[in-house]
Amino acid sequence: MSKERVSRRQFLSYTLTGVGGFMAAGMLMPMVRFAVDPVLKAEAGGDFIATKQKVSELTAEPVRVDFTFKQKDAWYESEVTNTAWVYRDDKTDKIVALSPVCKHLGCTVNWNTDKEHPNQFFCPCHYGRYTKDGTNVKGTPPLAPLDEYPFKEKDGYLYLGKAKPRKGA
Amino acid sequence: MQKVGGKMKWIPQDVETYLNAKEYVDTAVIPIYSVSVGGDMKQSAAMAEFITLLTSHLERQFTGRLLLFPPFTYLKVEKTEKVLGDLQIWEENIVNSEFKHIFYITTEIEWRTHENEVDGSLIWLPSLPLEQMSDSQKMEMIDSQVKQLLILFTQKWHENG
Known part of the structure; x- marks a missing residue:
């Protein structure tokens, strides 16, 4: 059949x-x-992540603020530490929180470490420089200003959000 | 010019970034650690942890200038000549692919006596016992070590153009 x-x-x-x-x-x-x-x-x-930085202690001199959160990388969950350079602007009395990630190729920039150009952010990798407000110095490799973190104040402590890019100089 | 962010690790995305920015990334970093099986296993793992944390933090600082290679590992019981020979082959290959600076980072004291047998800079650091530390202590310590390396790296970059 x-x-x-x-x-x-x-x-x-x-x-x-x-x-x-x-x-x-x-x-x-x-x-x-x-x-x-x-x-x-x-x-x-997450939205805003707590830091150990008291807002009242911020001065005009940028300080390094580290903050940690959990991130998932495939199935591997890890703690990620991000850094921000934070200071209080003299003139406007506003707080500025800048990302330390160089806009050239992503190295970490430091404050005031280049003796020839004091009071600037300096990237040791390819000698990129930014002024205090994060604007890239013309003639150095970076083509955009440093990203800025949105921030909040809660119980006197600084909370940081996700860094956002800004318009180029 | 390619604008990139993020990392320079041994994963496909980062390697692609590297390939697009080859003219800027002229430094190879190779962690070195040995593996022992048996009695020294724990110590061996501790060294590996230290080197891994240290080099990944280093990579964060210098993302745009260096590529972090996978570690060069070997068995502790292997003959020195063989291990050295293997490393020299790595070096030869890496030099041929346009890296101008090579840094080896290790906590193995034996390597200090072979510093001159490789062209790259061999950096030896004492392994610090991370086991007892809290995460923030760990970070602080690794950070201070990386700051030292930062000075050394910058020097080397100046020296060799």
């Missing part, structure tokens, strides 16, 4: 349903991910 054969019509309709299903899934998946994404992100990034 031979099994019933699949007719041409049946075969085509099965195939089309199958392919159609894949296409629909292909279209829907990114949509679902897009909708769910903010939920996933909130956990990973």
